[in-house]
Amino acid sequence: MLCGFASLEEVFRTEFGAVLQCSNKNCYWLEFAGDCTPFKVTDFLHLRRKIEEINLSELLFDPSPRADFTIIMPFRSQRCFVLSVSDVLNLKELMQGAKFMMELPGIIKDCLKAAPTSPLIIG
Amino acid sequence: MKDLLRLKTSLNEEIEKILNDQVKVEAHSSAIYLAMSSWCDDQGFDFSAGYFAKQAEEERGHMLKLFNYINDRGGKAISPEIINVPNDFESFRSVFETALEQEMHVTAQFNNIAEKCFKVKDFVTFQFIQWFLAEQIEEEYVARRILEMFDVIGEEGTGRWEIDKHIPKVTYNAE
Ligand SMILES: [Fe+2]
Ligand SMILES: [Fe+2]
Numbered sequence: 001m002l003c004g005f006a007s008l009e010e011v012f013r014t015e016f017g018a019v020l021q022c023s024n025k026n027c028y029w030l031e032f033a034g035d036c037t038p039f040k041v042t043d044f045l046h047l048r049r050k051i052e053e054i055n056l057s058e059l060l061f062d063p064s065p066r067a068d069f070t071i072i073m074p075f076r077s078q079r080c081f082v083l084s085v086s087d088v089l090n091l092k093e094l095m096q097g098a099k100f101m102m103e104l105p106g107i108i109k110d111c112l113k114a115a116p117t118s119p120l121i122i123g
Numbered sequence: 124m125k126d127l128l129r130l131k132t133s134l135n136e137e138i139e140k141i142l143n144d145q146v147k148v149e150a151h152s153s154a155i156y157l158a159m160s161s162w163c164d165d166q167g168f169d170f171s172a173g174y175f176a177k178q179a180e181e182e183r184g185h186m187l188k189l190f191n192y193i194n195d196r197g198g199k200a201i202s203p204e205i206i207n208v209p210n211d212f213e214s215f216r217s218v219f220e221t222a223l224e225q226e227m228h229v230t231a232q233f234n235n236i237a238e239k240c241f242k243v244k245d246f247v248t249f250q251f252i253q254w255f256l257a258e259q260i261e262e263e264y265v266a267r268r269i270l271e272m273f274d275v276i277g278e279e280g281t282g283r284w285e286i287d288k289h290i291p292k293v294t295y296n297a298e
Contacts, residue, residue: 023125041131
């Protein structure tokens with residue numbers, strides 16, 4: 001997947017990374033820890049779920065060294081994530097924000113469709 | 124911005140998750156019934172063994188119905204991991220008690236799904252699960268009717284043999 005940078009739109013950004021969308025190729029890009037990686041929609045959703053499922057308190061309270069890093073190797077991707085606890089935290093925050101921004105257009109559309117007789121009055 | 128999410132799937136994430144959970148419940152039911160079939164066979168209750176084998180098959184059908192629906196709506200159905208299948212039972216009667224409890228659990232799950240559908244206004248899925256809700260009436264009825272036979276016929280003497288013989292004849296007629 002190669003997308004021209006002009007076609008990338010920002011879905012959500014934090015201090016530590018960003019999720020971008022390419023509407024030409026219908027894919028998402030994850031910018032994190034100095035790398036930018038493309039994902040097909042389902043692959044991105046799957047990755048997001050994986051990150052959501054990481055149990056932070058388990059990592060924090062596990063004294064063994066293997067709990068210091070979490071490794072995530074998504075299918076069909078060159079990228080391998082080796083995440084420290086703070087990386088996990090940052091990625092969780094990024095994914096959460098991105099989830100909301102991805103669902104927002106649909107929610108707004110539903111609201112507008114649901115109330116055709118009562119137009120949005122602003123001010 | 125193009126709505127990539129909706130282009131890919133019509134299923135709300137929560138609904139997809141709860142449906143996948145139900146796929147697992149149905150698969151678990153199927154496995155439990157298969158274990159019951161084996162137990163009954165081992166104990167010499169031939170008709171009950173056949174009845175539970177048929178139930179196991181039906182539950183797998185339920186699982187696939189949900190499974191295909193998830194995929195058809197653009198979601199991703201998950202082939203479930205099945206653990207904790209009881210392979211031994213206290214008594215002939217307790218097998219049927221467990222079966223009824225399982226069916227009541229399934230009904231409760233579908234009630235939860237219906238509630239969630241209302242919450243997120245997914246009336247397509249709500250319509251889809253109507254079939255399952257109706258099915259549960261029959262499932263619970265039959266399981267309860269069978270249990271009643273243990274009291275009506277009694278387990279003494281040839282009672283259990285008699286009960287076993289009557290199992291295939293228990294049917295539900297809505298009319
Ligand atoms: Fe079922
Ligand atoms: Fe059932």
